[in-house]
Amino acid sequence: MIADLGFFALLTAFLLAVYGCAAVAMGLWRKETAWVSSARMAMLLSFPLLTISALTLVYSLVNLDFNLEYVASATSRSMPLYLRATALWGGQAGSLLFWSWLMSAFASAVMLRDWRRDRDLQPWVIIVCLVTLGFFLSLILFFENPFTRLWQGVTGTVWSALWQPNAAQPYFPIDGNGLNPLLRHPGMVIHPPMLYLGFVSFVIPFAFAIAALVTGRSDDRWIRVTRRWTLVAWLFLSLGLLLGSRWAYDVLGWGGYWGWDPVEIAAFMPWLSGTAFLHSVMIQEKRGLFKQWNMLLIILTYDLVIFGTFLTRSGVLSSVHAFAQSAIGPMFFIFISATLAISLFLLSRRWRQLRSETQMTSLLSREALFLLNNFIFVSILVICFLGVIFPLASEIITGQQVTVGPIYYEKATGPLWAALLLLMGVAPLSAWRASTARTLGRSIWKPLAISLVLLLLLVSTGIGNPGALLGLWLCAFVFLVTAYEFWRGARARSRTRKENLAVAFWGLIARNRRRYGGYIIHLGVVLIAIGIIGIEFFQQETQGSLAVGERLDLGGYSLEYESLAEFQTADGRLVDRAVVNLYQGDQFLRPLYPRRDYYFESRQPMNIPGLYSTIESDVYLRLVDWEPVSAQSATFKVYLNPLVNWVWIGGLVFILGTLVAAWPERELIEVAEPARFRERAAEARG
Amino acid sequence: MRTRNQTRPYDGKSDQMRIVFAIGFLLLALVGSVGTASAQEGGPTPSPDEVNAIAKNLYCPVCANVPLDVCGTAACAQWRQQIADLLTEGYTEQQIYDYFVQQYGPSVLAAPPASGFNWLIYALPPAVLLLAAFFLGRGLLNWKSEPVKGHRATKKSSNKYRQRLENELKARR
Numbered sequence: 001m002i003a004d005l006g007f008f009a010l011l012t013a014f015l016l017a018v019y020g021c022a023a024v025a026m027g028l029w030r031k032e033t034a035w036v037s038s039a040r041m042a043m044l045l046s047f048p049l050l051t052i053s054a055l056t057l058v059y060s061l062v063n064l065d066f067n068l069e070y071v072a073s074a075t076s077r078s079m080p081l082y083l084r085a086t087a088l089w090g091g092q093a094g095s096l097l098f099w100s101w102l103m104s105a106f107a108s109a110v111m112l113r114d115w116r117r118d119r120d121l122q123p124w125v126i127i128v129c130l131v132t133l134g135f136f137l138s139l140i141l142f143f144e145n146p147f148t149r150l151w152q153g154v155t156g157t158v159w160s161a162l163w164q165p166n167a168a169q170p171y172f173p174i175d176g177n178g179l180n181p182l183l184r185h186p187g188m189v190i191h192p193p194m195l196y197l198g199f200v201s202f203v204i205p206f207a208f209a210i211a212a213l214v215t216g217r218s219d220d221r222w223i224r225v226t227r228r229w230t231l232v233a234w235l236f237l238s239l240g241l242l243l244g245s246r247w248a249y250d251v252l253g254w255g256g257y258w259g260w261d262p263v264e265i266a267a268f269m270p271w272l273s274g275t276a277f278l279h280s281v282m283i284q285e286k287r288g289l290f291k292q293w294n295m296l297l298i299i300l301t302y303d304l305v306i307f308g309t310f311l312t313r314s315g316v317l318s319s320v321h322a323f324a325q326s327a328i329g330p331m332f333f334i335f336i337s338a339t340l341a342i343s344l345f346l347l348s349r350r351w352r353q354l355r356s357e358t359q360m361t362s363l364l365s366r367e368a369l370f371l372l373n374n375f376i377f378v379s380i381l382v383i384c385f386l387g388v389i390f391p392l393a394s395e396i397i398t399g400q401q402v403t404v405g406p407i408y409y410e411k412a413t414g415p416l417w418a419a420l421l422l423l424m425g426v427a428p429l430s431a432w433r434a435s436t437a438r439t440l441g442r443s444i445w446k447p448l449a450i451s452l453v454l455l456l457l458l459v460s461t462g463i464g465n466p467g468a469l470l471g472l473w474l475c476a477f478v479f480l481v482t483a484y485e486f487w488r489g490a491r492a493r494s495r496t497r498k499e500n501l502a503v504a505f506w507g508l509i510a511r512n513r514r515r516y517g518g519y520i521i522h523l524g525v526v527l528i529a530i531g532i533i534g535i536e537f538f539q540q541e542t543q544g545s546l547a548v549g550e551r552l553d554l555g556g557y558s559l560e561y562e563s564l565a566e567f568q569t570a571d572g573r574l575v576d577r578a579v580v581n582l583y584q585g586d587q588f589l590r591p592l593y594p595r596r597d598y599y600f601e602s603r604q605p606m607n608i609p610g611l612y613s614t615i616e617s618d619v620y621l622r623l624v625d626w627e628p629v630s631a632q633s634a635t636f637k638v639y640l641n642p643l644v645n646w647v648w649i650g651g652l653v654f655i656l657g658t659l660v661a662a663w664p665e666r667e668l669i670e671v672a673e674p675a676r677f678r679e680r681a682a683e684a685r686g
Numbered sequence: 687m688r689t690r691n692q693t694r695p696y697d698g699k700s701d702q703m704r705i706v707f708a709i710g711f712l713l714l715a716l717v718g719s720v721g722t723a724s725a726q727e728g729g730p731t732p733s734p735d736e737v738n739a740i741a742k743n744l745y746c747p748v749c750a751n752v753p754l755d756v757c758g759t760a761a762c763a764q765w766r767q768q769i770a771d772l773l774t775e776g777y778t779e780q781q782i783y784d785y786f787v788q789q790y791g792p793s794v795l796a797a798p799p800a801s802g803f804n805w806l807i808y809a810l811p812p813a814v815l816l817l818a819a820f821f822l823g824r825g826l827l828n829w830k831s832e833p834v835k836g837h838r839a840t841k842k843s844s845n846k847y848r849q850r851l852e853n854e855l856k857a858r859r
Contacts, residue, residue: 253756253758254752254753254756255756259751259753261751262751360826363826368826371822371826372822375818375819375822378818379811379814379815379818382811382814382815383811386807386810386811387807390798390806390807391793394798394803394804397803398802398803400791400792400793401791401792401793402792402793402795402798402804403745403751403792403793403794403795403796403797403798404797404798404807405745405751405753405796405797406796407743407796407797408797408807412811541735541738542734542735543734543735543738544734545734596758605758605759606758607758622756625763635734637734637738637756
């Protein structure tokens with residue numbers, strides 16, 4: 001009964017999406033705003049309807065209504081309550097419903113904004129949101145319905161159908177299959193919602209961009225309206241990627257956090273184009289440049305979001321993430337192709353109209369360096385895209401399956417990341433419009449000189465790897481430039497306003513959140529880069545079989561095998577847990593508990609490492625094998641991951657910076673016209 | 687008449703010789719068997735780290751996108767053992783990769799072999815990068831030298847316009 005309510009709410013939401021599109025079309029055709037208002041109401045109504053639908057599914061999951069095929073496949077009696085509830089996004093059908101629910105929430109929030117200045121954009125924003133929502137709802141209704149039930153015929157055959165077949169009775173399995181063990185981790189509870197939030201929020205700037213293209217508005221109003229949406233999308237996508245990395249580090253047990261898995265890259269690609277877009281729109285706002293390019297970037301980001309969902313959901317590329325496979329792939333493919341073709345057609349129609357308003361005057365100006373930044377981001381994106389689709393292309397063209405692993409991505413993108421770091425150091429010190437080598441050199445020489453001294457110090461410590469030295473020098477350089485910018489701003493404010501330095505520093509950030517939020521993000525990136533350099537260049541590992549009491553040494557640490565216990569848990573696991581004492585030299589630090597969990601329901605093992613974390617490094621211990629009954633000996637693999645925790649610390653700084661940049665500014669509300677117009681007006685006044 | 691004992695009087699030396707020969711034979715046999723055994727094995731047993739160094743560059747043929755050195759399945763443990771056996775038999779690293787490709791296809795390699803169609807994956811990124819850099823450079827240079835029509839008049843054009851305006855005004859006067 002409850003599930004029927006969910007299904008009908010879902011069906012009504014879909015019909016409303018179809019109606020909304022038709023109503024907008026009617027409104028535009030007849031030039032009657034009442035139709036558009038009606039479509040807006042349809043959009044707004046989709047949110048409560050999908051909330052009902054999602055809640056009924058959560059209710060069924062929590063109460064283990066195994067008659068629903070989705071509940072039987074994603075939960076089991078042994079699962080704790082929070083995992084049953086979050087199984088909403090643990091399987092294919094549920095995650096599509098969750099995606100749609102988030103989409104309707106964001107689209108409804110946009111509908112509630114003040115549209116007085118953007119009446120002409122509204123119908124097209126509604127239509128883009130409704131088409132996207134309608135597409136996902138159609139996938140749920142016709143291909144992956146979470147409300148499909150299990151039925152048993154007179155012969156005992158069990159099958160799934162939405163409605164009761166002839167001579168069949170509802171079938172209730174005794175227990176469900178349970179959630180994929182990989183997803184039974186607190187990180188996985190939060191990771192998918194963050195990623196989905198990031199994905200769906202990018203639909204909003206895309207919708208405004210399409211509206212601007214259709215209506216022929218070549219100003220940057222759409223960018224100004226959606227700036228915060230874009231930052232929110234980027235924030236959630238970044239959070240999703242970070243949480244996913246942490247989950248991989250804690251759960252997958254291979255000693256790292258990023259394996260260049262196709263599905264990781266699927267989430268990373270919209271982040272790359274989104275980051276390029278975030279930088280590039282600043283130039284349009286400031287200088288009226290790159291209008292066509294910004295349109296291209298947001299179209300690309302939207303389609304990469306759908307492409308990312310397609311890769312994860314269609315099972316077209318098999319990976320640890322692509323746990324579900326279904327027949328929705330062709331639908332996604334058609335949708336991506338259609339939206340891309342229509343968007344590019346609209347852009348081509350407005351191409352001339354979207355030409356830059358001014359010209360670039362210096363190759364060292366900030367806008368030129370931002371363009372270079374965009375070029376690098378897009379290059380990394382192209383490399384990632386090629387790496388993801390190449391196995392597919394190879395299989396289609398040559399019939400041969402190939403793997404494109406981390407080695408390809410690391411070699412191809414490594415120099416580009418270094419170039420990005422360098423730009424991150426140089427660009428903040430270059431001026432808008434006119435910047436010469438002389439002016440740039442004058443502002444850069446101090447941080448550059450200190451960073452070179454730091455490089456010499458690093459060399460003197462015995463670090464000989466050129467790649468690591470270059471990376472660490474770049475990190476030092478960017479850090480110093482950013483700190484220098486904070487110092488210069490705070491000192492100037494302190495002098496002019498007679499404030500003490502701390503107050504001036506706080507005031508500086510509060511008065512220009514976008515700029516200084518961006519600098520905080522840069523600091524976060526530097527810390528993340530230090531962590532990456534640490535693990536990429538200095539990771540050590542060894543493996544050994546130890547009898548009880550024997551030790552394995554690595555990088556100044558010593559691990560002594562003490563015991564191994566096997567026991568069953570209430571949530572359906574057979575756990576083999578080793579106790580290994582960790583020493584640094586002769587000093588006992590603490591015991592580590594690497595274990596292997598075997599899930600009876602899914603017959604799937606998981607290796608959970610034992611971890612000893614310090615700010616300097618992680619000792620990451622993995623239980624590989626053991627002597628079955630006596631447990632007198634066991635095999636362990638141990639990794640020493642230097643500086644890895646800086647990745648997580650940097651991630652937090654990064655998120656903090658994004659929050660600062662996205663926080664509403666009083667100045668922005670006061671100013672109605674773009675900065676470049678004010679500048680020109682000032683110039684005209686003399 | 688010579689009794690058996692008389693014909694070969696016992697002095698103890700021949701028995702000693704027999705023992706020496708027997709020990710020598712045993713030693714030879716032992717050395718021979720050890721030699722044969724070691725010839726069959728081809729070398730010392732490789733360490734897990736040596737095995738993992740190779741397994742790291744191979745992907746589990748069953749579980750997609752999982753490197754062989756960290757895959758936890760029983761099948762992968764067997765494949766790691768296979769690497770150890772091949773190393774013991776004297777296979778080089780490259781020969782082991784070739785063996786795995788022959789057995790399970792090129793998807794076991796961490797990166798596609800640089801041959802045939804696979805060249806594209808190595809050639810395309812630098813080609814795209816160079817092409818994009820060329821257009822970017824050209825665009826930047828043009829941008830710097832060419833004004834955008836319709837937005838800002840150059841000195842020359844504004845002078846022309848001003849001249850025309852002055853002429854028209856003169857004509858009206």
